[in-house]
Amino acid sequence: MxxxxxxxxxxxxxxxxxxxxxxxxxxxxxxxxxxxxxxxxVQQQIEDVLPRILGHPVTIFGxxxxxxxxxxxxxxxxxxTRNLAIPCQGLRRAxxxxxxxxxxxxxxxxxxxxxxxSRSATGKTYRYRIHTAPLRPVGLFGQVYHFWRPxxxxxxxxxxxxxxxxxDFRGFATTSDQRRTSVRTIFRCDVVEAxxxxxxxxxxxxxxxxxxxxxxxxxxxIGRGRWxxxxxxxxxxxxxxxxxxxxxxxxxxxxxxxxxxG
Amino acid sequence: MxxxxxxxxxxxxxxxxxxxxxxxxxxxxxxxxxxxxxxxxVQQQIEDVLPRILGHPVTIFGxxxxxxxxxxxxxxxxxxTRNLAIPCQGLRRAxxxxxxxxxxxxxxxxxxxxxxxSRSATGKTYRYRIHTAPLRPVGLFGQVYHFWRPxxxxxxxxxxxxxxxxxDFRGFATTSDQRRTSVRTIFRCDVVEAxxxxxxxxxxxxxxxxxxxxxxxxxxxIGRGRWxxxxxxxxxxxxxxxxxxxxxxxxxxxxxxxxxxG
Numbered sequence: 001m002x003x004x005x006x007x008x009x010x011x012x013x014x015x016x017x018x019x020x021x022x023x024x025x026x027x028x029x030x031x032x033x034x035x036x037x038x039x040x041x042v043q044q045q046i047e048d049v050l051p052r053i054l055g056h057p058v059t060i061f062g063x064x065x066x067x068x069x070x071x072x073x074x075x076x077x078x079x080x081t082r083n084l085a086i087p088c089q090g091l092r093r094a095x096x097x098x099x100x101x102x103x104x105x106x107x108x109x110x111x112x113x114x115x116x117x118s119r120s121a122t123g124k125t126y127r128y129r130i131h132t133a134p135l136r137p138v139g140l141f142g143q144v145y146h147f148w149r150p151x152x153x154x155x156x157x158x159x160x161x162x163x164x165x166x167x168d169f170r171g172f173a174t175t176s177d178q179r180r181t182s183v184r185t186i187f188r189c190d191v192v193e194a195x196x197x198x199x200x201x202x203x204x205x206x207x208x209x210x211x212x213x214x215x216x217x218x219x220x221x222i223g224r225g226r227w228x229x230x231x232x233x234x235x236x237x238x239x240x241x242x243x244x245x246x247x248x249x250x251x252x253x254x255x256x257x258x259x260x261x262g
Numbered sequence: 263m264x265x266x267x268x269x270x271x272x273x274x275x276x277x278x279x280x281x282x283x284x285x286x287x288x289x290x291x292x293x294x295x296x297x298x299x300x301x302x303x304v305q306q307q308i309e310d311v312l313p314r315i316l317g318h319p320v321t322i323f324g325x326x327x328x329x330x331x332x333x334x335x336x337x338x339x340x341x342x343t344r345n346l347a348i349p350c351q352g353l354r355r356a357x358x359x360x361x362x363x364x365x366x367x368x369x370x371x372x373x374x375x376x377x378x379x380s381r382s383a384t385g386k387t388y389r390y391r392i393h394t395a396p397l398r399p400v401g402l403f404g405q406v407y408h409f410w411r412p413x414x415x416x417x418x419x420x421x422x423x424x425x426x427x428x429x430d431f432r433g434f435a436t437t438s439d440q441r442r443t444s445v446r447t448i449f450r451c452d453v454v455e456a457x458x459x460x461x462x463x464x465x466x467x468x469x470x471x472x473x474x475x476x477x478x479x480x481x482x483x484i485g486r487g488r489w490x491x492x493x494x495x496x497x498x499x500x501x502x503x504x505x506x507x508x509x510x511x512x513x514x515x516x517x518x519x520x521x522x523x524g
Contacts, residue, residue: 023397023398025400025403027403071400071401101400101403102400102403103400104398106397135285135366136285138286138333138363139287139335139405141289141363146363
């Protein structure tokens, strides 16, 4: 055995790749992504506590750039650390004890070197909560969109079904979205009644900027009777944002989970 | 019939006394009561929208001065208005449409001239929510106290039972409370398991400053095994605040309702 071969056998790996599942209440943050201006964001809050725990500066890579006021139950991020000693459970506890109560690292697991929270993702699931009871739900302030006028749930459901499949969703994207292709696949778009709430659950292989909020804004217009469900087909075919509804408030939106193969 | 008598028959009442039931998420407010410094408070938020609706400046009298971060499902206030035209339902809608989503006037009713939200009250019910699941409940940020270590619920219950009755609660009051008498009657003090929560429900004819939060702080110390339930008796007998537990966070506390005779 050559010295080099012996070395490569004995060498511990130079770094570990860690996958974090993160929940947060986005109300007090300017979205997930670190901002140049130093505004509080979820990524910045987590990155700022890591150096004292891991012993070196760290960048975390998130799967989804949630906007200001948008929440997450299962945001995923990964980070590389040269700290080979700290166990995942201990790291999770150390991070959480230093974070504010509106951010929680739910789990940390060691993953393959090539795992990337965003590039390895095969899809995401979002949930949008519409509170439909007449009384303003003060205890859910920032967590739901309060819409108390009657909604035709069946009309919303048939509109939602037309979104399922592979389509060009440009008409549902806020126009500043500059991504190359606006073709995405929606696997599931359900309108679910849950107590005093109507929830729109949307699972897809990817989403354009504001796409879920524009879908919800359109479904609400259909539910209140301004448009027929067929409006969804017109928006998809024309790819014309001006035919779709307003962008629904961020409050009701949550990134439920990020999907990966295997 | 004299002219004076005729006048008193024909005159409409000079003013109406209105009773408001109000819910709020106290997270963003410096308590109920208007502050000299102009800090945002719930009373100030409501008083500030009233002149444009009623046509004259208004002071509202609240039943309970909830502290910063404390919530309400059923705070009660009354106000006198010279506006004899506006119906209660219309007033309620007009106020709510001008308030932020974390405050809601639940009802407005016309009451007798001598009704006073605070002085007419015969009691209040508070609820304190302790979230006991291990994972930090980010969606309930500001709404609950997260205590994830094991709690002996039976010990807490037997301690809570000792609080029921007429006692001098000075040992459970924050010492800055200068009220004449510290004798109060607790009608009910229950420790209720509700899903991932332990709720302390406390009903009494009145509460000293921080009294519910000091009771909860003491019950938690008993639940975690630091003290025996009998500690409650020692605190009541000694009237010594230093024997009681820490003041629990405001987050978990909510004024559920205010009681009146009849």
